[in-house]
Amino acid sequence: MGKKKKTEAKVLSQAILAEGIYDLWLETDLAMDAHPGQFVGVYPTNKSTLLPRPISICEVDRDRSAIRLVYRVVGSGTAEFALYQPGDYMMILGVLGNGFPLTEAAGKKVVVMGGGIGGPPLLQTAKELSGKGDVTAASVTAVMGYRNQETFLADDFRKYSELVIATEDGSVGTKGNVIDAMRQQNVECDVIMACGPMPMLRAIKAYAQEKGIKAYISLEERMACGVGACLGCVCKTKEVDHHSYVHNTRICTDGPVFDAEEVEI
């Protein structure tokens, strides 16, 4: 893995995928080191801001030396990002965190599960496991949960996996959450890789325990440095952590992806 750095990235394209959901391609040499499930810190230029915004890498295109970020506008920082046009430059910090442990999925039936804006990092995960990377799974099924019929990235997931959809309002696929969709559509798997809101991750952890399978979950927390120095973004752990020597692990550096059994969520 290359050294982390703060670097300039050129905007190649930006599109709107759904209400408040943006699709940004950036040209950066960080693409060469990017692993599914890792993230970058993106800096707003507004002088009133201090901290980089952690955004997961949705897709990597090494031929164009580009990364794709699919993000939701949630505050003034991401609102600024939404204004960027092709040819503009942004400052990013990366590549951050450890991604999904793809070797754990080698030759296995894998389900990637995403809820809302947790879906994007699973796309590159599905892409690589479907035969485009170093490790190939026996099968890849994407189970994606959305609020309504705005099922952003659905066509992208269909390229690399079977796609099962759950919507809160029942407008598409199973009415309910991703676990409801798993059960209703009899999706079977040996390992789960997931990212989404905390209630969903808790449900996935319980589901994996029930089925006796492994689940790797990507966590989110308020971050400051993004590189493991400030100890802002910690998660409780079952055992004493190897770095902190207390029951806390750093999401930015030791995560954001963890074995669901190792973290107390």
Add this chain to the structure above:
Amino acid sequence: MNTQVEIAGVKFKNPVMTGSGTFGSGMEYSDFVDLNKLGAVVTKGVANVPWPGNPVPRVTEVYGGMLNAIGLQNPGIDVFVERDLEFLKKYDTKVIVNVCGKSVEDYLEVVERLGNESRVDMLEINVSCPNVKEGAIAFGQNKDALFDITTRIKKVAKQPVIMKLSPNVTSIAEMAKAAEAAGADAISLINTITGMKIDIHKRKFALANKTGGMSGPAIKPVAVRMVYEASHAVKIPVIGMGGIANGDDAIEFIMAGATAVAVGAMNFHDPYTTEKVVEGIESYMKRYNVEDINELRGIVE
């Protein structure tokens, strides 16, 4: 051109240090900056035993800065000595270890333990963290308590002692004088300013701890004023910090009376900030033909 400064007999190649808690023990930032180029690495606070810190959320951004309530999470002195101090042995920079505790005895235990460590050039005593319920700021908001803990630490410390002061006091000059009278070799300031943020959409505090310490460029004028007042109240050296983002900011603190400066929250904005501050100080000196950085100290009367 001389950028070397001296505090309590310890010579620093330049006046630029890291703000405790913002830089770990340097390991995480060694991807970005050459630690050999810094005057000193000031480590994250360490206690006699591991501390778990506060619940999350621990950090939040505010206009021109941030609030943190980490709660001094640290792995304890044993791991610190074996891992962090060992790591720092590779570098040619001074090492200042920040020490925290819940009771005076906690502090003394760490200070005594570090007495045998030749890699430790100085100690910085954290009596100003606003985010823990016991210890820390309890010693830093009352001048008698500050005098007492400083006296007791000085009795056992083998390295020179810096007392890190809180801005959350009525008179910073009185606190600086109390530290000096008790034998402190230097003081550093400011620690963070207690603040609060409420998420009006969730109708909750932004931090689990409700309050947090504010840092970042927005606090710089407060810090400059306090460094000025403290440095005019005492004869011991002052290490100034609070929102330093570039060489010009560092020069401002030095002109206010600081012998050295530390870069804190801005490391999070730009991990190269410490090195850029070193370069910025040098370019200021070239521009104005300053031969020796020490000429600028307290130049504004």
